Amino acid sequence: MAARSSMRVATFLSRRAITRGNRGITILTVAMMAVIYAELMFVPSLIQGATNEIQLELREYVTASIAITPSHSDLTIPDGAGLISRVRATHGVTAATATSLAGSQISFGSHTNSWPVLAVDPASYARTFMTPKTMIEGSFLDPGANDEIVLGIGVAGAGMNHVSTYGSSLQGVRVGDRVSVILSGGRTHLFTVKGIYETDLSEANTSAFITTATADRVVPSLRGRVSAIYARTKQIGDEKAVIGQLRSEDRHVTYQSWETLSSSVKDITGSFNTIKSVLNAVSLIVAAIAVFIVTYVDLVNKRRTIGIERAIGISGLAITVNYLLKAVVFAVLGILFGAALFFGGAIPLARRHPFQFPIGPVTLSVSSSELRSDAIILLAVAVIGALVPAWRAVRVRLLDAVLR
Amino acid sequence: MSALTRRGRSPTRNDLVVAPGSLGVPALEVRDLSRTYGAGDVAVRALRGVSFQVEPGDIVCIMGKSGSGKSTLLRQLGLLDAPTSGQVLLSGVDVTRLRESRRRLLRLGHLGYVFQEYALLPELTAEENVYLPSLMTGTPLRQSRLRARELLEMLDLGNRARHRPSELSGGQQQRVAIARAMVNRPTVLFADEPTGNLDTESSEMVMTALTRLNEELGVTILFVSHESDERRFAKNLIVLRDGEIVEAKS
Numbered sequence: 036m037a038a039r040s041s042m043r044v045a046t047f048l049s050r051r052a053i054t055r056g057n058r059g060i061t062i063l064t065v066a067m068m069a070v071i072y073a074e075l076m077f078v079p080s081l082i083q084g085a086t087n088e089i090q091l092e093l094r095e096y097v098t099a100s101i102a103i104t105p106s107h108s109d110l111t112i113p114d115g116a117g118l119i120s121r122v123r124a125t126h127g128v129t130a131a132t133a134t135s136l137a138g139s140q141i142s143f144g145s146h147t148n149s150w151p152v153l154a155v156d157p158a159s160y161a162r163t164f165m166t167p168k169t170m171i172e173g174s175f176l177d178p179g180a181n182d183e184i185v186l187g188i189g190v191a192g193a194g195m196n197h198v199s200t201y202g203s204s205l206q207g208v209r210v211g212d213r214v215s216v217i218l219s220g221g222r223t224h225l226f227t228v229k230g231i232y233e234t235d236l237s238e239a240n241t242s243a244f245i246t247t248a249t250a251d252r253v254v255p256s257l258r259g260r261v262s263a264i265y266a267r268t269k270q271i272g273d274e275k276a277v278i279g280q281l282r283s284e285d286r287h288v289t290y291q292s293w294e295t296l297s298s299s300v301k302d303i304t305g306s307f308n309t310i311k312s313v314l315n316a317v318s319l320i321v322a323a324i325a326v327f328i329v330t331y332v333d334l335v336n337k338r339r340t341i342g343i344e345r346a347i348g349i350s351g352l353a354i355t356v357n358y359l360l361k362a363v364v365f366a367v368l369g370i371l372f373g374a375a376l377f378f379g380g381a382i383p384l385a386r387r388h389p390f391q392f393p394i395g396p397v398t399l400s401v402s403s404s405e406l407r408s409d410a411i412i413l414l415a416v417a418v419i420g421a422l423v424p425a426w427r428a429v430r431v432r433l434l435d436a437v438l439r
Numbered sequence: 440m441s442a443l444t445r446r447g448r449s450p451t452r453n454d455l456v457v458a459p460g461s462l463g464v465p466a467l468e469v470r471d472l473s474r475t476y477g478a479g480d481v482a483v484r485a486l487r488g489v490s491f492q493v494e495p496g497d498i499v500c501i502m503g504k505s506g507s508g509k510s511t512l513l514r515q516l517g518l519l520d521a522p523t524s525g526q527v528l529l530s531g532v533d534v535t536r537l538r539e540s541r542r543r544l545l546r547l548g549h550l551g552y553v554f555q556e557y558a559l560l561p562e563l564t565a566e567e568n569v570y571l572p573s574l575m576t577g578t579p580l581r582q583s584r585l586r587a588r589e590l591l592e593m594l595d596l597g598n599r600a601r602h603r604p605s606e607l608s609g610g611q612q613q614r615v616a617i618a619r620a621m622v623n624r625p626t627v628l629f630a631d632e633p634t635g636n637l638d639t640e641s642s643e644m645v646m647t648a649l650t651r652l653n654e655e656l657g658v659t660i661l662f663v664s665h666e667s668d669e670r671r672f673a674k675n676l677i678v679l680r681d682g683e684i685v686e687a688k689s
Binding site: 037039040041044047052056344346347348349350353433434 | 519558563567575
């Protein structure tokens, strides 16, 4: 009964204080909470956006949705032609392409280095990967191209010394130049550069492509051999189901989704998550201190009022809960305004003017679970920030509070 | 169990709802009350063995020069402070050494306290200020509001019920504070220089309000005053000097 009365009085007092108290302080407190909440969401969203961008680029340029590679120490997939037909016929697969490693060393003038030279079917490759759409010079391979090669910017260099891998590249190769390639089996062959591509993912820029037809002609031993098959699924998340269907048919190959293959970037996203956690912790500490200060200043100014309330018989519980309720209301309003600020301002703005990262343009990406957990954490922080000074205020000697 | 048999021992929870004006029992009894602030060389003895009784329905004026211990005495009686030694008995029940939670319940339900500086909550209207302690007792809002209205009407503030303290004069604020002190029908009402901040006309209205409450509701009142003119409102007078009673008369 006493607790119920305390709650009733606390609600009564906090309602009056919020609706009739100092508007300026209310607005500033809510604005502060809104900014903290927006800030709390901003950094994780940016990091999530960057992570999404990296994963997208991996899918589009390196791994596709599913990569099928030989099991154990095999270099080729047995019956590659048969398997790719089955992959294309699998429900959920929109495109699939096969690659075979045709060479590993490229030279131009005095520059030489090792890069994978992949033999591909240009049409199916263009349906599976986005690389052919990233040409900065020339064009991608035509199905009937002979002795033509497409190089990544990390291989060609193309005189672009701002590229991070320029030093190890062929440096000055442009479209129309002829480069020498040491093919599988040790034979050297000259190829004319048909095009140079540049993706936003530097890892994807260090490959070279020739057509399967050319490879079959210049390296007959490669005919019909497949080093890897890449499949594109209709939707992200379909990979597991597709792999499930394929795995039951063939046990001599390894099926891996892009998520498994993205382990190379896990270190990057892992670091992002660490940064995110640190920044979140800092933001929450700032929020707790801010709420503490606002409540503390409010309580210092109202020390005598609290003394009077206690003198006329209002319980310490009612007084404390009154301040907690105020903090909760300010936090909820702050969360609502912060979310409005974020979804109404920051996200559309970042969509229109993406952040330019080395990996490419990055927009903000936020999950509803992150949104919820941030809101709950901010509420908890606000309650703790208000509880400490309120709890202390009702423990001041009554006479000291009244006489102040 | 009569109030007489409970005299001099710590109260149980039931004792805290003792009826005012129990037969033959003083509304308030003070026994050898002392209050010393600080210790050693800097100790200040604000009260020195004060003893007196106040009968139910009495109205007592406590007078004395500044620093004589008037307000200190009232704070001990109003359970805002605890004495160094001695006893305070409320309707025969010793309330001197109660825990703060019990003292709060007594302040809420059995004692009323009026401060010199009105001490109203600025964010509440006059009516809300008055019924706030009533809400704390668990009384329904409608009933609490009704009681507050009655008291405000009684103190000629019916038309100011929805005004905030900042919209009221000093005299009006003090009468709202008196109404608040009366809302839970206390046994004893303490008023610490209730007219200390008021002009003559407002002071007269406040003192009239107090005597009216005494006459119409039978509440026992102890008020502190430094105005010798205000002793005419009291039935009994206590004069303090240096923490001791130097004069007590009817």
